[in-house]
Amino acid sequence: MTGSMIVKNEVRRIASFLACVCLLVIPGISANAQAVDPLPSWANGGVKQAIKAFVADVTSEGGANFVPRAKRIAVFDNDGTLWSERPWVQGLFIEQMLRNAAKRDPSLGDQQPYKAAIENDREFFEKGGMRDYQVAIRRTLTELNREDFDAEVQAFFASARHPVLDVPFQQTVYQPALELLDFLRANGFKTYICSGGGVDFMRAMSGDFYGVETDEVIGTSYKKELHEIDGKWVLVSTSELNTFNNKEQKAVNIDLHIGQRPLLVMGNAGGAGDIGMLGYSQGREGLSLQLLIDHNDAAREFAYAEDDNASLNAAKKNGWHVISMKDDWLTIYPQGDN
Amino acid sequence: MTGSMIVKNEVRRIASFLACVCLLVIPGISANAQAVDPLPSWANGGVKQAIKAFVADVTSEGGANFVPRAKRIAVFDNDGTLWSERPWVQGLFIEQMLRNAAKRDPSLGDQQPYKAAIENDREFFEKGGMRDYQVAIRRTLTELNREDFDAEVQAFFASARHPVLDVPFQQTVYQPALELLDFLRANGFKTYICSGGGVDFMRAMSGDFYGVETDEVIGTSYKKELHEIDGKWVLVSTSELNTFNNKEQKAVNIDLHIGQRPLLVMGNAGGAGDIGMLGYSQGREGLSLQLLIDHNDAAREFAYAEDDNASLNAAKKNGWHVISMKDDWLTIYPQGDN
Known part of the structure; x- marks a missing residue:
């Protein structure tokens, strides 16, 4: 952790403490969750404001853009969106x-x-x-x-430990993404993962790492068969691909698993894998929000881009919000940045 | 509705009213949901007792059979389990x-x-x-x-109206199944449908009819493609089958969508379609509950069986609970039985 990061974290900790004290001691101020910043690791820029305004809008009962709970579906890519994807x-x-x-x-x-x-x-x-x-x-x-x-x-x-950061993998998740997941869930959203990663691999960690349950994970899968082994029915994986959950297929599988266009999608530039589901979300009747992470922070994470900039170009063309890791995220990792 | 049904419904209505009054006026009695029978359309037989005991057991915090909320997964077949399947x-x-x-x-x-x-x-x-x-x-x-x-x-x-019962289809759902869905949800279960029916067909009615949301429906599906039409990305169905969600395939698709063995499965005898998912549920480590409906009530619903009795035989062999529609269900339909 750099010196400036330590100072920044300390300031945030004191601010949080003071906010709590105020809520406890000043009569007439209710313990309203909105009073405490739900996204402390996000810089006060346009993206953070857009997220907060969007959530306020779709949860305002009686408002023109109100969305009932059953339709508050948020979908996140995993690799490069919820945790570092270098290496895979x-x-x-x-x-x-x-x-x-x-x-x-x-x-x-x-x-x-x-x-x-x-x-x-x-x-x-x-x-x-x-x-x-x-x-x-x-x-x-x-x-x-x-x-x-x-x-x-x-x-x-x-x-296992991350080969570059030398920490357990649970510490390579993105703190701002965790805060966004919590913020959305506190506002009645269901939070899904839709990733090119293997669905069973992700399900074995998504609960602990992100609070995303097994039935909220969509991924690449192989066909399985039900076998009776020693009197017990078990599912055994074959080597035949069921679905490679990438690009257009992410939209197809969101429909298969969720059955409606997501209200919010967050993905990342890197392999152009998320354009399909971002675009599918945007086709929703009424409000929707699309977020795309730009991996531009070589100092704290890893900097990389697509050869043809397909994802960033699509974001520009379609008005999706681009998250600059360098500028929009004050902290990258839960335990601070190296 | 027969005369005896009217009397039965009236008695139940008065009993419910008195229960509510007691909760409101007698000091010291808390508004505990357990005080009112959560399954009033179920006869006080072994199946009802087994369901109530099972739910009490898996929700008893600190108990040997406690199951956390994320693993309280209940899966229901649709045709012949949640509503009449004659005709389809x-x-x-x-x-x-x-x-x-x-x-x-x-x-x-x-x-x-x-x-x-x-x-x-x-x-x-x-x-x-x-x-x-x-x-x-x-x-x-x-x-x-x-x-x-x-x-x-x-x-x-x-x-549309049911050709025999001459009522809108929402009145052909089974009242005892609705009560069981509500009872399970009140106890922290997620309630899924896993049916041979078309997934998109079911999703268009499952919310209104059962309170089961689009992301809680697993069914038969065709492959889809993401197309850009007039500047908007839409999913278009092809005529190539993706999955015929029946028999063993129900267990396979429960794993694909939910990622864990269900804690409770309810299906019906008729086409032997539910044996696979009932058996898969039973393979779960720890407690689980399997329920199989026997369509034996020609007077109030439709009486039919499998030529080889495969489902009832599997229930007997494996100790699954058989629901006799005739004996275990006091009422079949929400508006009373004809």
Whole structure:
């Protein structure tokens, strides 16, 4: 944490304390949650104001833009939107699964991608990109039953650390995103994840990390089959892809799972994966809000952009709000920034 | 409504009124919801006692069988479980869509299945079974966008009446099922529908009829595509099946949408469609409850069974609770029984 961050955090802590004291001791001021800033990690810029005005608008009973609770649906991408995606965390999990498989069957150790996982050969995986990951996923993550898979993910998160930030992954989630999730839920929104990540992988961490329950997660999935094993019915994953939840497919799967256009969508620039669901949300009758994170903060997070700037261009064309990580977020991580 | 039903309803109404008065006027009695029977349409038999004991058990904080709210998932079949399935309501809707299509293009009027729909040729559809319905669905329900489809379903329910009971379809839902849904929700359960019916068809009525929101409905679906039409992104259905949500596939889709084994499942005997999800629920670690409706009440509803009794046999083998419509339900329909 830098010196200026410490000062900033201290000022915020004192301000929060004073706000609490005021609510307790000054008669006539009710303990109204609005009195305390619900988004303290967000700079007082246009994006924060837009979010607060939007939520006030759609929750104003009797107002022209009032939206009933059943239609207050907020959808978030995961990688690069709720937590850092450099490196891709699920990829690290897959590499651990490969190493585990090679431990069980040492003859695999000379073959790729097991060899690369054992030798922590980052170049191999980074060059191969999604293709090699897909092969690896099929070899290691399928043919596992639902409960065993959960246990593997839990075991991974119990010990794994971010290779650059050197912290457990729960500390690589974005503090401003956590505050936004809480703020929306306090205002009657249901908060969903819709991500290219594996749905079962995310479900094993989304409750602890974000307060997003298993039935609020939409992701990439493989087809499963119901088998009776030792008198008990279990679901077993096949290696046949069910849905790769990216780009247009995110809108398709939001419809499949949620059945209505989201009132609010937040995604990020990076792989152009969120344009489809942002646009689908904007097609909603009446008000809606679209938020797109720009990863422009090399000092505190990771700076990267798309070659063709597709997401930022779409945001400009369609009037979506762009979140500058550098300028709009006072803090990135829950435990402060390094 | 029979004379005995009128008397029964009147007695229940007076009992409810007296219970309310007691809560209001007798000091020291708190307005505890448990004081009023939450399942007044259920006979005081073993099934009702099992449901109440189960809910008390899983909601007892500190108890050995306590289940946190995020895991209180109840899943209901729809046709024959939440409302009458004789005839299949979605089939009637499809026939209306066929008639509408023939109105727009009169050349269709001489072709099947349009001709049968126009002439109300029940035999044609009953003989053809699912096969003809499938053809009809593909011809009339696909290539519609999401919002237009909703409007078609709403229009259908605004005027359609049950051909035997001669009431709007909202009066063909089962009163005991409505009470169970309310009772579970009051105890922190999320209540889902998982049915072989079309997911978009059910979503257009499940909120009004059952208080089940669009994101709590799992059903049969066709693949969709995101198209930009006149500058707006809309989802358009193709004629390619995405999932036929029946039998084992119900367990698969519960996992896809909810991501955990349900705590409670209620289905019905008729097409053996619910055995898979009942068994999947029972495989849950710890307590779970399985309920299977037996349509044995020819006087008040419709009496039918499976040729091989597969569902009732599975219930017997696995210890699932069988609901005898004749004996366990005092009332079938919200407005009383004819």
